[in-house]
Amino acid sequence: MASSEMARHLKRENIRSLTMSGHVGFESLPDQLVNRSIQQGFCFNILCVGETGTGKSTLIDTLFNTNFEDYESSHFCPNVKLKAQTYELQESNVQLKLTIVTTVGFGDQINKEESYQPIVDYIDDQFEAYFQEELKIKRSPFTYHDSHIHVCLYFISPTGHSLKTLDLLTMKNLDSKVSIIPVIAKADTVSKTELQKFKIKLMSELVSNGLQIYQFPMDDDTIAKVNAAMNGQLPFAAVGSMDEVKVGNEMVKAGQYPWGVVQVENENHCGFVKLQEMLICTNTEDLREQTHTRHYELYRRCKLEEMGFTDVGPENKLVSLQEIYEAKRREFHGERQRKEEEMKQMFVQREKEKEAILKEAERELQAKFEHLKRLHQEERMKLEEKRRLLEEEIIAFSKKKATSEIFHSQSFLATGSNLRKDDDRKNSNVL
Ligand code: GTP
Ligand code: MG
Numbered sequence: 265m266a267s268s269e270m271a272r273h274l275k276r277e278n279i280r281s282l283t284m285s286g287h288v289g290f291e292s293l294p295d296q297l298v299n300r301s302i303q304q305g306f307c308f309n310i311l312c313v314g315e316t317g318t319g320k321s322t323l324i325d326t327l328f329n330t331n332f333e334d335y336e337s338s339h340f341c342p343n344v345k346l347k348a349q350t351y352e353l354q355e356s357n358v359q360l361k362l363t364i365v366t367t368v369g370f371g372d373q374i375n376k377e378e379s380y381q382p383i384v385d386y387i388d389d390q391f392e393a394y395f396q397e398e399l400k401i402k403r404s405p406f407t408y409h410d411s412h413i414h415v416c417l418y419f420i421s422p423t424g425h426s427l428k429t430l431d432l433l434t435m436k437n438l439d440s441k442v443s444i445i446p447v448i449a450k451a452d453t454v455s456k457t458e459l460q461k462f463k464i465k466l467m468s469e470l471v472s473n474g475l476q477i478y479q480f481p482m483d484d485d486t487i488a489k490v491n492a493a494m495n496g497q498l499p500f501a502a503v504g505s506m507d508e509v510k511v512g513n514e515m516v517k518a519g520q521y522p523w524g525v526v527q528v529e530n531e532n533h534c535g536f537v538k539l540q541e542m543l544i545c546t547n548t549e550d551l552r553e554q555t556h557t558r559h560y561e562l563y564r565r566c567k568l569e570e571m572g573f574t575d576v577g578p579e580n581k582l583v584s585l586q587e588i589y590e591a592k593r594r595e596f597h598g599e600r601q602r603k604e605e606e607m608k609q610m611f612v613q614r615e616k617e618k619e620a621i622l623k624e625a626e627r628e629l630q631a632k633f634e635h636l637k638r639l640h641q642e643e644r645m646k647l648e649e650k651r652r653l654l655e656e657e658i659i660a661f662s663k664k665k666a667t668s669e670i671f672h673s674q675s676f677l678a679t680g681s682n683l684r685k686d687d688d689r690k691n692s693n694v695l
Contacts, residue, residue: 307410308361311417312366313434319419324364332364343382350362379433387442391564392563394411413442416445442559445542452526466499477498480546491542505518
């Protein structure tokens with residue numbers, strides 16, 4: 265905070281400013297902070313968004329003067345992906361845990377409408393992980409690996425024309441989530457005058473589309489001037505190369521072309537040095553701070569609001585988290601009871617309906633049974649009747665048979681006696 269601003273702040277807070285008559289020692293506070301920070305080490309996470317082969321890996325290698333050994337991506341990925349790799353770097357006694365996240369397959373699909381989504385999701389996932397850590401009862405703030413994206417280097421293809429729809433759409437969806445520094449990729453492929461015109465065109469397009477790109481801070485008097493100048497140089501014309509070329513007596517990093525040599529670290533040739541200085545030497549801490557105070561804050565606020573939390577209640581009264589939590593709990597409890605009651609009623613209703621259906625089925629079955637019983641009874645009676653008639657017929661037949669047998673035997677006897685009489689008569693005649 266600048267000293268004038270600090271004085272205004274003290275006045276507003278009604279804090280009295282006093283002078284001490286001797287040394288007490290708290291002037292060492294910044295040193296304590298430095299020592300502690302050095303002990304803990306630093307962490308910086310860069311996201312590189314750009315079409316395949318735009319020079320992302322080469323620029324990162326050149327920025328950190330090392331070979332991160334990244335492999336080339338294919339142009340045939342069905343959708344955009346992100347790959348992240350963390351490295352440990354050391355300069356003097358300062359340790360840096362650097363995470364480089366790069367897009368894979370960006371701009372290679374026919375339909376690019378959803379190309380920004382995996383990038384947005386990745387950034388949100390890091391916010392969410394931190395948010396969940398914050399909500400834990402047992403937190404580990406010192407061992408937690410900060411995976412938030414602190415800066416997004418957005419690689420604009422050196423077309424010399426204007427921004428592509430893909431660029432506008434992606435930056436529009438990212439600008440509230442991450443600090444974007446746009447860079448013109450492979451700026452050595454465009455002439456100096458063309459580059460100037462291209463830069464102006466890009467800036468006016470970014471402004472007219474309402475895109476928020478990162479502005480180097482100007483509240484620190486020591487760097488305000490240089491940062492202001494750098495804000496006017498955006499987007500940086502980036503050239504990356506790890507190749508060394510002999511210029512005069514020196515070996516310098518440069519790209520060698522039929523028309524000449526483009527020295528990466530020569531400010532007259534490209535904006536590499538400015539980008540390196542702004543990103544790694546001057547504003548790294550501000551980028552980290554912005555990530556936490558602006559972008560994460562916004563995510564956290566939206567998330568808490570989504571969960572139903574708010575700072576002010578009805579009639580604009582301040583309410584605490586606990587009050588809201590309790591109110592929510594009561595609301596939830598009431599809702600649960602209402603739902604339980606509803607379910608009970610539904611259950612009883614369904615039981616009644618089922619019972620009625622079962623009773624109806626029982627009634628139908630009973631009726632069917634009665635009907636069948638009646639039919640059976642009738643059938644049995646008919647059979648009984650038939651049997652009775654048959655039995656009568658049998659008896660009549662038996663009677664008839666007996667009569668006919670008697671009659672038959674009588675007639676037989678009669679025939680026998682007649683025959684005897686005839687024989688006797690014949691015999692008497694013979695004699
Ligand atoms: P992917 O990871 O596969 O998407 O590619 P990338 O964006 O990481 O690009 P990479 O750094 O692999 O560079 C691709 C090609 O462009 C290589 O042949 C580099 O030598 C070349 N290249 C990289 N940066 C520059 C540059 O600033 N100027 C020129 N002219 N060529 C460059
Ligand atoms: Mg690469």
